[in-house]
Amino acid sequence: LPEVRYPERLNAATALLARATPPPDKPALLAEGVSWTYRELDVLSNQIAAVLRDDMQLIPGNRVLLHGPNTPMLAACWFAVLKAGGVAVSTMPLLRAAELGKVIAKAEISHALCDASCVAVVRETLSTTTLRQIQIFEGEGGELLELARRKPERFEAVDTAADDVALIAFTSGTTGQPKGCMHFHRDLLAVCDTFARHILRPTSDDIFVGSAPFAFTFGLGACLLFPVWAGATAVLLEHGSPPQLAAAIEQFGVTICATAPTSYRMMAALPNLDSLQSLRKCVSAGEALPAATRLRWREATGIELIDGIGATEMLHIFISADEHQARPGATGKAVPGIRACVLGEDGQPLPPGRIGRLAVQGPVGCRYLADERQRDYVQHGWNITGDTYLMTEDGYFEYQARSDDMIVSSGYNIAAPEVEEALLRHPLVAECAVIGLPDELRGQVVGAFIVLAPDQTASEALKIELQLFVKNQIAPYKYPRFIEFRDDLPKTATGKLQRFALRQDRPA
Ligand code: 3UK
Structure with a gap:
Protein backbone atom coordinates (compact mmCIF):
# COMPACT_ATOMS: atom_id res chain seq x y z
CA LEU A 1 0.00 0.00 0.00
CA PRO A 2 1.40 3.43 -0.90
CA GLU A 3 1.66 5.30 2.36
CA VAL A 4 0.74 8.94 2.59
CA ARG A 5 2.89 10.99 4.99
CA TYR A 6 2.48 14.63 5.91
CA PRO A 7 4.58 17.05 7.96
CA GLU A 8 3.53 17.39 11.61
CA ARG A 9 2.62 21.04 11.14
CA LEU A 10 0.28 21.48 8.23
CA ASN A 11 -2.36 24.00 7.22
CA ALA A 12 -4.46 22.41 4.48
CA ALA A 13 -5.54 25.74 2.98
CA THR A 14 -2.01 27.03 2.39
CA ALA A 15 -0.75 23.56 1.46
CA LEU A 16 -3.43 23.15 -1.22
CA LEU A 17 -3.07 26.66 -2.62
CA ALA A 18 0.75 26.48 -2.63
CA ARG A 19 0.96 23.00 -4.12
CA ALA A 20 -0.06 23.51 -7.69
CA THR A 21 1.98 26.71 -8.32
CA PRO A 22 -0.15 27.52 -11.33
CA PRO A 23 0.65 30.58 -13.41
CA PRO A 24 -0.75 33.53 -11.42
CA ASP A 25 -3.32 34.33 -14.09
CA LYS A 26 -4.65 30.76 -14.31
CA PRO A 27 -8.39 30.71 -13.53
CA ALA A 28 -9.07 28.83 -10.29
CA LEU A 29 -12.79 29.46 -9.96
CA LEU A 30 -15.46 30.22 -12.54
CA ALA A 31 -19.12 31.03 -12.09
CA GLU A 32 -21.76 32.90 -14.08
CA GLY A 33 -20.04 36.21 -14.88
CA VAL A 34 -17.10 35.53 -12.49
CA SER A 35 -13.55 34.36 -13.12
CA TRP A 36 -10.95 34.36 -10.35
CA THR A 37 -7.30 33.51 -10.79
CA TYR A 38 -5.37 31.47 -8.24
CA ARG A 39 -3.71 34.67 -7.09
CA GLU A 40 -7.07 36.41 -6.56
CA LEU A 41 -8.38 33.44 -4.59
CA ASP A 42 -5.24 33.36 -2.43
CA VAL A 43 -5.26 37.11 -1.74
CA LEU A 44 -8.97 37.34 -1.00
CA SER A 45 -8.87 34.35 1.35
CA ASN A 46 -5.92 36.03 3.14
CA GLN A 47 -7.97 39.19 3.53
CA ILE A 48 -11.04 37.34 4.80
CA ALA A 49 -8.81 35.46 7.26
CA ALA A 50 -7.69 38.87 8.57
CA VAL A 51 -11.35 39.92 8.97
CA LEU A 52 -12.05 36.75 10.93
CA ARG A 53 -9.10 37.37 13.26
CA ASP A 54 -9.18 41.16 13.62
CA ASP A 55 -12.82 42.17 13.19
CA MET A 56 -14.62 39.00 14.33
CA GLN A 57 -12.20 38.03 17.14
CA LEU A 58 -11.83 34.49 15.89
CA ILE A 59 -9.54 32.36 18.03
CA PRO A 60 -7.95 29.26 16.44
CA GLY A 61 -10.22 26.29 17.11
CA ASN A 62 -13.43 28.36 16.93
CA ARG A 63 -16.05 26.82 14.70
CA VAL A 64 -17.27 28.88 11.76
CA LEU A 65 -20.53 28.31 9.93
CA LEU A 66 -20.29 28.64 6.14
CA HIS A 67 -23.79 29.01 4.81
CA GLY A 68 -24.71 29.53 1.18
CA PRO A 69 -24.77 27.92 -2.25
CA ASN A 70 -21.47 27.04 -4.00
CA THR A 71 -19.93 30.36 -5.16
CA PRO A 72 -16.39 31.71 -5.50
CA MET A 73 -17.01 33.83 -2.36
CA LEU A 74 -18.02 30.76 -0.35
CA ALA A 75 -14.87 29.02 -1.58
CA ALA A 76 -12.69 31.98 -0.55
CA CYS A 77 -14.37 31.96 2.88
CA TRP A 78 -13.69 28.25 3.26
CA PHE A 79 -9.95 28.75 2.64
CA ALA A 80 -9.98 31.81 4.91
CA VAL A 81 -11.45 29.91 7.86
CA LEU A 82 -8.69 27.30 7.64
CA LYS A 83 -5.95 29.92 7.22
CA ALA A 84 -7.24 31.66 10.36
CA GLY A 85 -7.09 28.35 12.26
CA GLY A 86 -10.87 28.04 12.49
CA VAL A 87 -12.94 24.91 11.94
CA ALA A 88 -15.17 25.09 8.87
CA VAL A 89 -18.75 23.86 9.22
CA SER A 90 -20.55 24.05 5.88
CA THR A 91 -24.30 23.54 5.87
CA MET A 92 -26.81 22.75 3.13
CA PRO A 93 -28.17 26.04 1.72
CA LEU A 94 -31.78 24.88 2.00
CA LEU A 95 -31.78 24.09 5.75
CA ARG A 96 -34.62 25.52 7.82
CA ALA A 97 -33.98 27.45 11.03
CA ALA A 98 -34.77 24.51 13.30
CA GLU A 99 -32.33 22.19 11.49
CA LEU A 100 -29.66 24.87 11.31
CA GLY A 101 -30.12 25.63 15.01
CA LYS A 102 -29.37 21.99 15.83
CA VAL A 103 -26.18 22.05 13.77
CA ILE A 104 -25.03 25.32 15.37
CA ALA A 105 -25.69 23.92 18.83
CA LYS A 106 -24.11 20.50 18.20
CA ALA A 107 -20.98 21.99 16.63
CA GLU A 108 -20.84 24.88 19.18
CA ILE A 109 -20.51 27.38 16.37
CA SER A 110 -19.52 30.93 17.35
CA HIS A 111 -18.96 32.65 13.98
CA ALA A 112 -20.73 32.65 10.62
CA LEU A 113 -19.92 33.75 7.08
CA CYS A 114 -23.15 33.77 5.22
CA ASP A 115 -24.48 34.38 1.72
CA ALA A 116 -27.06 37.19 1.72
CA SER A 117 -29.54 34.87 0.01
CA CYS A 118 -29.82 32.69 3.11
CA VAL A 119 -29.07 35.02 5.98
CA ALA A 120 -32.66 35.21 7.28
CA VAL A 121 -32.57 31.62 8.44
CA VAL A 122 -29.25 32.18 10.26
CA ARG A 123 -30.63 35.25 12.05
CA GLU A 124 -33.63 33.20 13.23
CA THR A 125 -31.27 30.95 15.18
CA LEU A 126 -29.51 33.82 17.00
CA SER A 127 -31.69 33.93 20.10
CA THR A 128 -31.28 30.23 20.83
CA THR A 129 -27.66 29.47 19.92
CA THR A 130 -24.00 30.24 20.71
CA LEU A 131 -23.59 32.07 17.41
CA ARG A 132 -22.28 35.60 18.09
CA GLN A 133 -20.49 36.96 15.03
CA ILE A 134 -21.94 37.08 11.52
CA GLN A 135 -20.56 38.59 8.34
CA ILE A 136 -22.51 38.64 5.11
CA PHE A 137 -21.38 38.49 1.51
CA GLU A 138 -23.51 39.16 -1.51
CA GLY A 139 -22.33 37.96 -4.90
CA GLU A 140 -19.13 39.91 -5.51
CA GLY A 141 -19.93 42.40 -2.79
CA GLY A 142 -21.41 42.79 0.66
CA GLU A 143 -20.19 43.89 4.07
CA LEU A 144 -17.60 41.12 4.35
CA LEU A 145 -15.92 41.98 1.07
CA GLU A 146 -15.80 45.68 2.00
CA LEU A 147 -13.97 44.86 5.22
CA ALA A 148 -11.72 42.36 3.47
CA ARG A 149 -10.58 44.74 0.74
CA ARG A 150 -9.08 47.03 3.40
CA LYS A 151 -6.76 44.27 4.68
CA PRO A 152 -3.20 43.59 3.53
CA GLU A 153 -2.77 41.06 0.73
CA ARG A 154 -0.58 38.82 2.87
CA PHE A 155 -1.69 36.80 5.88
CA GLU A 156 0.44 34.48 7.96
CA ALA A 157 -1.73 31.36 8.15
CA VAL A 158 -2.11 29.85 11.61
CA ASP A 159 0.49 27.12 12.14
CA THR A 160 -1.96 24.26 12.69
CA ALA A 161 -0.95 20.68 13.44
CA ALA A 162 -1.65 18.13 10.72
CA ASP A 163 -4.12 16.51 13.11
CA ASP A 164 -5.91 19.67 14.22
CA VAL A 165 -9.57 19.58 13.24
CA ALA A 166 -10.14 21.50 9.98
CA LEU A 167 -13.80 20.81 9.38
CA ILE A 168 -16.92 19.27 10.79
CA ALA A 169 -19.19 17.68 8.19
CA PHE A 170 -22.71 16.58 8.93
CA THR A 171 -24.08 13.33 7.51
CA SER A 172 -27.16 13.68 5.36
CA GLY A 173 -29.40 11.62 7.60
CA THR A 174 -30.18 8.65 5.36
CA THR A 175 -30.85 6.62 8.48
CA GLY A 176 -31.99 9.31 10.92
CA GLN A 177 -30.58 12.38 12.67
CA PRO A 178 -27.50 14.00 11.03
CA LYS A 179 -24.22 13.25 12.85
CA GLY A 180 -21.20 15.59 12.93
CA CYS A 181 -17.90 14.12 11.67
CA MET A 182 -14.56 15.78 12.45
CA HIS A 183 -11.75 15.75 9.90
CA PHE A 184 -8.16 16.94 10.22
CA HIS A 185 -6.07 19.24 8.04
CA ARG A 186 -4.12 16.22 6.78
CA ASP A 187 -7.36 14.40 5.85
CA LEU A 188 -8.09 17.08 3.26
CA LEU A 189 -4.80 16.21 1.54
CA ALA A 190 -5.25 12.48 2.09
CA VAL A 191 -8.41 12.34 -0.04
CA CYS A 192 -6.49 14.10 -2.82
CA ASP A 193 -3.57 11.66 -2.43
CA THR A 194 -5.85 8.61 -2.61
CA PHE A 195 -8.92 8.96 -4.84
CA ALA A 196 -7.81 12.00 -6.86
CA ARG A 197 -4.18 10.89 -7.35
CA HIS A 198 -4.81 7.23 -8.22
CA ILE A 199 -8.29 7.06 -9.72
CA LEU A 200 -9.37 10.45 -11.05
CA ARG A 201 -5.87 11.64 -12.05
CA PRO A 202 -6.83 15.20 -13.03
CA THR A 203 -4.38 17.52 -14.80
CA SER A 204 -4.06 21.29 -14.52
CA ASP A 205 -5.91 21.58 -17.84
CA ASP A 206 -9.07 20.05 -16.41
CA ILE A 207 -12.24 22.04 -15.78
CA PHE A 208 -14.41 20.55 -13.02
CA VAL A 209 -18.10 20.86 -12.32
CA GLY A 210 -20.33 19.13 -9.79
CA SER A 211 -23.82 19.31 -8.37
CA ALA A 212 -23.12 18.73 -4.67
CA PRO A 213 -22.85 21.67 -2.23
CA PHE A 214 -19.58 21.98 -0.23
CA ALA A 215 -21.64 20.89 2.80
CA PHE A 216 -21.78 17.41 1.24
CA THR A 217 -18.15 16.25 1.27
CA PHE A 218 -18.64 14.65 -2.17
CA GLY A 219 -19.01 18.23 -3.43
CA LEU A 220 -16.24 19.70 -1.27
CA GLY A 221 -13.78 17.19 -2.77
CA ALA A 222 -14.94 17.21 -6.37
CA CYS A 223 -15.76 20.94 -6.68
CA LEU A 224 -12.99 22.48 -4.56
CA LEU A 225 -10.22 20.26 -3.11
CA PHE A 226 -9.42 18.18 -6.21
CA PRO A 227 -9.39 21.05 -8.72
CA VAL A 228 -7.20 23.23 -6.47
CA TRP A 229 -4.90 20.30 -5.64
CA ALA A 230 -4.42 19.74 -9.38
CA GLY A 231 -4.01 23.45 -10.18
CA ALA A 232 -7.06 23.04 -12.42
CA THR A 233 -10.25 25.13 -12.74
CA ALA A 234 -13.55 24.66 -10.88
CA VAL A 235 -16.91 25.84 -12.18
CA LEU A 236 -19.13 26.58 -9.18
CA LEU A 237 -22.89 26.23 -9.56
CA GLU A 238 -25.42 27.63 -7.11
CA HIS A 239 -27.95 25.09 -8.36
CA GLY A 240 -26.88 21.78 -9.84
CA SER A 241 -30.01 20.28 -11.37
CA PRO A 242 -29.33 18.02 -14.39
CA PRO A 243 -30.27 20.68 -17.01
CA GLN A 244 -28.14 23.30 -15.18
CA LEU A 245 -25.24 20.89 -15.00
CA ALA A 246 -25.53 20.10 -18.71
CA ALA A 247 -25.72 23.82 -19.57
CA ALA A 248 -22.59 24.53 -17.50
CA ILE A 249 -20.69 21.68 -19.18
CA GLU A 250 -21.38 23.27 -22.56
CA GLN A 251 -20.83 26.89 -21.50
CA PHE A 252 -17.49 26.32 -19.74
CA GLY A 253 -16.17 23.35 -21.73
CA VAL A 254 -16.11 21.17 -18.61
CA THR A 255 -13.85 18.09 -18.73
CA ILE A 256 -14.64 16.45 -15.34
CA CYS A 257 -18.14 16.10 -13.93
CA ALA A 258 -19.12 14.72 -10.52
CA THR A 259 -22.72 14.01 -9.62
CA ALA A 260 -25.14 11.29 -8.47
CA PRO A 261 -26.44 8.39 -10.59
CA THR A 262 -29.94 9.90 -10.92
CA SER A 263 -28.43 13.04 -12.35
CA TYR A 264 -26.54 11.07 -15.05
CA ARG A 265 -29.76 9.20 -15.86
CA MET A 266 -31.61 12.50 -16.30
CA MET A 267 -28.84 14.21 -18.27
CA ALA A 268 -28.69 11.23 -20.65
CA ALA A 269 -32.37 11.85 -21.42
CA LEU A 270 -31.85 15.52 -22.37
CA PRO A 271 -31.97 16.55 -26.03
CA ASN A 272 -28.75 17.66 -27.74
CA LEU A 273 -26.13 15.47 -26.07
CA ASP A 274 -23.52 16.98 -28.40
CA SER A 275 -23.27 19.80 -25.89
CA LEU A 276 -21.50 17.36 -23.52
CA GLN A 277 -18.62 16.70 -25.93
CA SER A 278 -15.97 18.43 -23.83
CA LEU A 279 -16.34 15.83 -21.04
CA ARG A 280 -13.38 13.55 -20.36
CA LYS A 281 -14.16 11.89 -17.01
CA CYS A 282 -17.38 11.49 -15.00
CA VAL A 283 -17.59 10.49 -11.34
CA SER A 284 -20.75 8.91 -9.92
CA ALA A 285 -21.17 8.68 -6.15
CA GLY A 286 -23.68 9.03 -3.34
CA GLU A 287 -25.80 6.06 -4.30
CA ALA A 288 -25.40 2.70 -5.99
CA LEU A 289 -24.93 3.06 -9.74
CA PRO A 290 -27.41 0.88 -11.66
CA ALA A 291 -25.79 -1.04 -14.54
CA ALA A 292 -28.45 0.43 -16.84
CA THR A 293 -27.36 3.99 -15.96
CA ARG A 294 -23.70 3.15 -16.66
CA LEU A 295 -24.75 1.78 -20.06
CA ARG A 296 -27.04 4.74 -20.88
CA TRP A 297 -24.27 7.23 -20.11
CA ARG A 298 -21.74 5.32 -22.20
CA GLU A 299 -24.19 5.23 -25.13
CA ALA A 300 -25.00 8.92 -24.72
CA THR A 301 -21.47 10.29 -24.29
CA GLY A 302 -18.98 7.48 -24.93
CA ILE A 303 -17.74 7.90 -21.35
CA GLU A 304 -17.38 5.03 -18.87
CA LEU A 305 -18.54 6.32 -15.49
CA ILE A 306 -16.12 6.23 -12.56
CA ASP A 307 -18.30 4.84 -9.76
CA GLY A 308 -17.06 5.38 -6.21
CA ILE A 309 -18.45 4.80 -2.75
CA GLY A 310 -17.64 7.49 -0.23
CA ALA A 311 -19.02 8.57 3.12
CA THR A 312 -19.06 11.71 5.23
CA GLU A 313 -17.36 9.64 7.95
CA MET A 314 -14.47 8.83 5.56
CA LEU A 315 -14.53 12.32 3.96
CA HIS A 316 -14.47 10.98 0.39
CA ILE A 317 -14.33 7.95 -1.91
CA PHE A 318 -12.59 4.76 -0.69
CA ILE A 319 -13.68 2.10 -3.20
CA SER A 320 -13.68 2.92 -6.90
CA ALA A 321 -12.36 2.01 -10.34
CA ASP A 322 -11.16 4.31 -13.09
CA GLU A 323 -12.72 4.30 -16.55
CA HIS A 324 -10.42 1.46 -17.74
CA GLN A 325 -10.93 -0.80 -14.70
CA ALA A 326 -14.67 -0.22 -14.30
CA ARG A 327 -16.78 -3.36 -14.10
CA PRO A 328 -20.59 -3.24 -14.34
CA GLY A 329 -22.15 -4.56 -11.14
CA ALA A 330 -19.12 -3.65 -9.01
CA THR A 331 -18.25 -0.34 -7.33
CA SER A 403 -27.22 -3.06 5.84
CA ASP A 404 -30.62 -1.70 6.95
CA ASP A 405 -32.01 -2.28 3.46
CA MET A 406 -31.46 -6.04 3.29
CA ILE A 407 -34.90 -7.61 3.31
CA VAL A 408 -35.29 -11.11 4.74
CA SER A 409 -38.40 -12.78 3.34
CA SER A 410 -39.11 -16.46 4.05
CA GLY A 411 -35.41 -16.84 4.83
CA TYR A 412 -34.26 -15.32 1.54
CA ASN A 413 -31.94 -12.28 1.57
CA ILE A 414 -33.20 -9.66 -0.84
CA ALA A 415 -31.30 -6.41 -1.46
CA ALA A 416 -33.71 -3.50 -1.90
CA PRO A 417 -31.56 -1.74 -4.57
CA GLU A 418 -31.60 -4.83 -6.79
CA VAL A 419 -35.41 -4.78 -6.89
CA GLU A 420 -35.37 -1.01 -7.44
CA GLU A 421 -32.95 -1.42 -10.32
CA ALA A 422 -35.27 -3.98 -11.95
CA LEU A 423 -38.29 -1.68 -11.56
CA LEU A 424 -36.38 1.33 -12.92
CA ARG A 425 -35.84 -0.46 -16.21
CA HIS A 426 -39.61 -0.18 -16.86
CA PRO A 427 -40.31 2.88 -19.03
CA LEU A 428 -43.28 4.00 -16.88
CA VAL A 429 -41.30 4.02 -13.63
CA ALA A 430 -39.64 7.37 -12.90
CA GLU A 431 -38.50 6.68 -9.32
CA CYS A 432 -38.98 3.94 -6.77
CA ALA A 433 -38.06 2.83 -3.28
CA VAL A 434 -38.18 -0.74 -2.02
CA ILE A 435 -38.42 -1.70 1.65
CA GLY A 436 -39.26 -4.76 3.73
CA LEU A 437 -42.77 -4.69 5.16
CA PRO A 438 -43.54 -6.74 8.27
CA ASP A 439 -45.43 -9.93 7.44
CA GLU A 440 -46.65 -12.60 9.85
CA LEU A 441 -46.08 -15.49 7.49
CA ARG A 442 -42.82 -14.51 5.78
CA GLY A 443 -41.21 -12.24 8.37
CA GLN A 444 -40.94 -9.50 5.77
CA VAL A 445 -42.30 -9.04 2.27
CA VAL A 446 -40.91 -6.83 -0.48
CA GLY A 447 -42.82 -3.55 -0.81
CA ALA A 448 -42.29 -1.01 -3.60
CA PHE A 449 -43.23 2.68 -3.58
CA ILE A 450 -43.31 3.95 -7.13
CA VAL A 451 -43.43 7.38 -8.76
CA LEU A 452 -44.72 7.02 -12.31
CA ALA A 453 -43.38 8.93 -15.31
CA PRO A 454 -45.26 12.18 -16.05
CA ASP A 455 -48.88 11.80 -17.22
CA GLN A 456 -49.13 8.07 -16.44
CA THR A 457 -52.07 6.70 -14.47
CA ALA A 458 -51.81 4.14 -11.73
CA SER A 459 -53.92 0.99 -11.97
CA GLU A 460 -54.15 -2.53 -10.56
CA ALA A 461 -53.26 -3.84 -14.03
CA LEU A 462 -50.06 -1.81 -14.00
CA LYS A 463 -49.13 -3.25 -10.58
CA ILE A 464 -49.41 -6.77 -11.99
CA GLU A 465 -47.47 -5.79 -15.09
CA LEU A 466 -44.65 -4.37 -12.93
CA GLN A 467 -44.57 -7.50 -10.74
CA LEU A 468 -44.20 -9.68 -13.84
CA PHE A 469 -41.60 -7.29 -15.20
CA VAL A 470 -39.46 -7.82 -12.07
CA LYS A 471 -39.99 -11.61 -12.05
CA ASN A 472 -38.69 -11.79 -15.62
CA GLN A 473 -35.42 -10.09 -14.69
CA ILE A 474 -34.40 -11.35 -11.26
CA ALA A 475 -35.21 -14.38 -9.10
CA PRO A 476 -39.02 -14.47 -8.88
CA TYR A 477 -39.07 -14.59 -5.05
CA LYS A 478 -37.69 -11.01 -5.07
CA TYR A 479 -40.75 -9.48 -6.77
CA PRO A 480 -42.64 -6.79 -4.81
CA ARG A 481 -45.76 -8.39 -3.34
CA PHE A 482 -46.91 -4.94 -2.28
CA ILE A 483 -46.90 -1.90 -4.58
CA GLU A 484 -48.06 1.62 -3.81
CA PHE A 485 -47.98 4.56 -6.26
CA ARG A 486 -46.89 7.92 -4.85
CA ASP A 487 -46.40 11.47 -6.09
CA ASP A 488 -42.94 11.65 -4.55
CA LEU A 489 -40.53 9.84 -2.23
CA PRO A 490 -38.89 11.05 1.01
CA LYS A 491 -35.30 12.21 0.34
CA THR A 492 -32.40 13.84 2.18
CA ALA A 493 -31.07 17.24 1.18
CA THR A 494 -28.40 15.39 -0.81
CA GLY A 495 -31.11 13.63 -2.78
CA LYS A 496 -30.85 10.19 -1.19
CA LEU A 497 -33.84 8.00 -0.57
CA GLN A 498 -34.93 7.87 3.06
CA ARG A 499 -36.21 4.31 3.14
CA PHE A 500 -36.42 4.53 6.94
CA ALA A 501 -39.06 7.26 6.58
CA LEU A 502 -41.19 4.93 4.45
CA ARG A 503 -40.78 2.21 7.07
CA GLN A 504 -41.86 4.63 9.81
CA ASP A 505 -44.88 5.64 7.72
CA ARG A 506 -46.18 2.12 7.90
CA PRO A 507 -46.49 0.76 11.42
CA ALA A 508 -46.61 -3.04 11.62
C1 3UK B 1 -23.93 5.26 0.09
C2 3UK B 1 -23.01 4.47 -2.11
C3 3UK B 1 -23.29 2.54 -3.36
C4 3UK B 1 -23.39 4.19 1.02
C5 3UK B 1 -20.23 10.50 -0.23
C6 3UK B 1 -18.72 10.33 -2.12
O1 3UK B 1 -22.39 9.54 -0.18
C7 3UK B 1 -21.49 10.06 0.46
O2 3UK B 1 -21.56 10.25 1.83
P1 3UK B 1 -22.84 10.07 2.80
O3 3UK B 1 -22.33 10.16 4.18
O4 3UK B 1 -23.39 8.58 2.51
C8 3UK B 1 -22.57 7.44 2.62
C9 3UK B 1 -23.35 6.22 2.16
O5 3UK B 1 -23.91 6.47 0.85
N1 3UK B 1 -23.10 5.40 -1.12
C10 3UK B 1 -22.32 6.43 -1.46
N2 3UK B 1 -21.72 6.21 -2.65
C11 3UK B 1 -22.14 4.99 -3.09
N3 3UK B 1 -23.58 3.26 -2.25
N4 3UK B 1 -22.47 2.98 -4.34
C12 3UK B 1 -21.88 4.19 -4.27
N5 3UK B 1 -21.06 4.62 -5.25
O6 3UK B 1 -24.48 3.63 1.69
C13 3UK B 1 -22.50 4.97 1.98
O7 3UK B 1 -22.29 4.31 3.19
O8 3UK B 1 -23.93 11.01 2.41
C14 3UK B 1 -19.90 9.96 -1.48
C15 3UK B 1 -17.85 11.22 -1.54
C16 3UK B 1 -18.15 11.76 -0.31
C17 3UK B 1 -19.35 11.40 0.36
N6 3UK B 1 -19.61 11.96 1.57
Missing part, protein backbone atom coordinates in the same frame (compact mmCIF):
# COMPACT_ATOMS: atom_id res chain seq x y z
CA GLY A 332 -14.54 -1.06 -7.86
CA LYS A 333 -11.53 -2.01 -5.74
CA ALA A 334 -10.12 -0.47 -2.58
CA VAL A 335 -8.54 2.85 -3.66
CA PRO A 336 -4.70 2.63 -3.41
CA GLY A 337 -3.72 3.67 0.13
CA ILE A 338 -6.95 2.26 1.58
CA ARG A 339 -7.70 -1.28 2.81
CA ALA A 340 -11.16 -2.84 2.55
CA CYS A 341 -12.70 -6.19 3.42
CA VAL A 342 -16.05 -7.84 4.06
CA LEU A 343 -16.76 -8.92 7.63
CA GLY A 344 -18.97 -11.78 8.79
CA GLU A 345 -21.36 -11.84 11.76
CA ASP A 346 -18.40 -12.68 14.04
CA GLY A 347 -16.42 -9.61 12.96
CA GLN A 348 -13.82 -11.70 11.09
CA PRO A 349 -12.99 -11.10 7.39
CA LEU A 350 -14.96 -13.40 5.07
CA PRO A 351 -13.42 -15.20 2.07
CA PRO A 352 -14.24 -13.85 -1.42
CA GLY A 353 -17.75 -14.53 -2.69
CA ARG A 354 -19.48 -14.16 0.68
CA ILE A 355 -21.87 -11.35 1.58
CA GLY A 356 -21.19 -9.31 4.71
CA ARG A 357 -20.51 -5.89 6.21
CA LEU A 358 -18.06 -3.61 4.42
CA ALA A 359 -15.08 -2.50 6.55
CA VAL A 360 -12.46 0.07 5.51
CA GLN A 361 -9.23 1.45 6.92
CA GLY A 362 -6.95 4.17 5.64
CA PRO A 363 -5.44 7.57 6.31
CA VAL A 364 -8.91 9.03 7.03
CA GLY A 365 -11.41 7.60 9.48
CA CYS A 366 -14.62 8.31 11.35
CA ARG A 367 -14.49 10.64 14.34
CA TYR A 368 -17.96 11.64 15.42
CA LEU A 369 -18.31 14.98 17.16
CA ALA A 370 -20.31 13.62 20.07
CA ASP A 371 -19.91 9.99 21.14
CA GLU A 372 -23.08 9.28 19.15
CA ARG A 373 -22.38 6.04 17.32
CA GLN A 374 -18.56 6.00 17.31
CA ARG A 375 -18.46 2.48 18.75
CA ASP A 376 -20.84 1.18 16.07
CA TYR A 377 -18.91 2.77 13.22
CA VAL A 378 -15.35 2.02 14.34
CA GLN A 379 -14.67 -1.54 15.50
CA HIS A 380 -11.14 -2.96 15.98
CA GLY A 381 -9.71 -0.18 13.82
CA TRP A 382 -12.11 -0.86 10.95
CA ASN A 383 -14.69 1.68 9.80
CA ILE A 384 -18.00 -0.12 9.36
CA THR A 385 -19.87 1.94 6.79
CA GLY A 386 -23.26 0.24 7.17
CA ASP A 387 -23.17 -1.22 3.67
CA THR A 388 -23.49 -4.86 2.66
CA TYR A 389 -20.97 -5.99 0.03
CA LEU A 390 -19.44 -9.03 -1.62
CA MET A 391 -15.75 -9.15 -2.62
CA THR A 392 -14.77 -11.16 -5.70
CA GLU A 393 -11.61 -13.33 -6.01
CA ASP A 394 -9.87 -10.47 -7.81
CA GLY A 395 -10.72 -7.80 -5.23
CA TYR A 396 -13.73 -6.08 -6.79
CA PHE A 397 -16.43 -5.02 -4.35
CA GLU A 398 -20.03 -5.65 -5.41
CA TYR A 399 -22.61 -3.52 -3.64
CA GLN A 400 -25.67 -5.30 -2.23
CA ALA A 401 -27.53 -2.79 -0.05
CA ARG A 402 -27.32 -0.55 2.99
